[in-house]
Amino acid sequence: MHIQPKASHFINGKYVEDTDGTALPVIYPATGETIAHLHEATPAIIEQAITSAHRAQQQWAALSGTERGRVLRKAADIIRERNHDLSVLETYDTGKPLSETLVADATSGADALEYFGGLSGSLTGEHIQLGQDWVYTRREPLGLCVGIGAWNYPTQIACWKAAPALACGNAMIFKPSETTPLCALKIAEILIEAGLPAGVFNVIQGGGPVGAPLISDARVNKVSLTGSVPTGRKVYAAAAQDLKHVTMELGGKSPLIIFDDADLENAVGGAILANFYSSGQVCSNGTRVFVQKGIKDQFLKRLAKRLKNAVIGDPMDQATTFGPMANQAQLQITLDYIAKGKAEGARLIYGGGALDQPGFYIQPTVFADVNDDMVIAQDEIFGPVMAVLDFETEDEVITRANATDFGLSAGVFTQNLTRAHSVIAQMEAGSCFINSYNDAPVEAPFGGMKLSGVGRENSKEAINHYSQLKSVYVRMGDVEAPY
């Protein structure tokens, strides 16, 4: 498999290079070595992408939904056939263990293309009878959409944005994170192989300075960002200048509430999935783990014991279950937060340091006796750091769980299902879990409340965020004007 792509960008159905762009080395997180050399998009590349996508969109929208869906479903089939190679590439891009990427990333991308490919033939308006007259509605594409990705799920993010956008008849320019530029290029190649007309899905590389001019271009109609809240504020503000449509999938500091009556093993398993999958780099992670006092000691003991089973090492070895952080900067940010947790007096019960070896490795880390005012209980760390907080009553934990500006996710473990539904109903969060954590099937809406986001990805709901309704009044009789 070639890790070095043929060129940095994929525009109008072809790989395109412009070596005048700033050098963009691709670093393998497991070793710190440079594994590919790319260039950031120059203004000429940005213009080429916008012109191609703008031109291709109308031709794509003119196809029937069934025809568009066939292309997306074919792409899903190709992704599944090439799951192994795509998973290896995802591991090179992010450092996530192959044992994860083989089941989570390309698969999730294929699910999105298959699901929205299946829906696109049945996107319809409605007929509203008004006596003799009537109204019909048409569901129309928005036009040219820009997708901007974070570095934790490069394949999934590209597909979660492209699939509903293309199903609705839009074109897309996708800009991956500058730290994980490889995977989206493969998705672009596969879409062309599946029959997508050239120019409908394009990938260009670079950081904020490449993303910003895409958002402000008058030919762009929508921006969908996956990223942090500070970037979300900038992108939303830029899009607001022309009142462009937006989807904002942003960060979180989500609560996971474990009641005394929870099944202990399931609760510990849920807390592990909520904090350490993808080395903690998951937006919806339940990093504030509220544990009721009666179960706290058993919970901490079992958690520490099960964490000893984490296999930290070479992500390409399928026995490995915990890989490095995706980049050096995020490793340092996480280490700084661990230092803050220690300084604030939280009790370190597991991990707490980087591994003395090449690559961006850090131990899964658990702090107990965390209180609500500590920085590690308030900021999104985006690394494998679990904060365990004690609580006594249901009312108390609901208030404390909601005392955050974020609102992406929330989870509850209890065997009392009446209580589970009541607590979840009171959570100020968009993607919630009962006796589970971090499931993200394409059939379910995904997204946040409060500062965690605007709009939803996945499910039928995403169609509303990539299309607009036109209503047409049809008069069957004469027009009665007053003069």
Ligand SMILES: NC(=O)c1ccc[n+]([C@@H]2O[C@H](COP(=O)([O-])OP(=O)(O)OC[C@H]3O[C@@H](n4cnc5c(N)ncnc54)[C@H](O)[C@@H]3O)[C@@H](O)[C@H]2O)c1
């Ligand atoms: N809610 C979700 O679905 C979800 C999923 C994954 C990650 N995230 C969040 O993403 C963050 C981590 O990812 P990150 O560090 O890559 O985020 P980030 O905000 O630093 O960058 C996200 C993307 O925005 C681009 N960008 C930065 N400034 C820009 C600008 N001014 N204009 C246009 N584009 C700009 C970056 O190049 C990158 O592609 C975390 O906060 C995490 O919670 C959210």
Ligand SMILES: O=CCc1c[nH]cn1
């Ligand atoms: O990182 C955010 C999106 C996500 C959640 N679970 C899997 N992917």
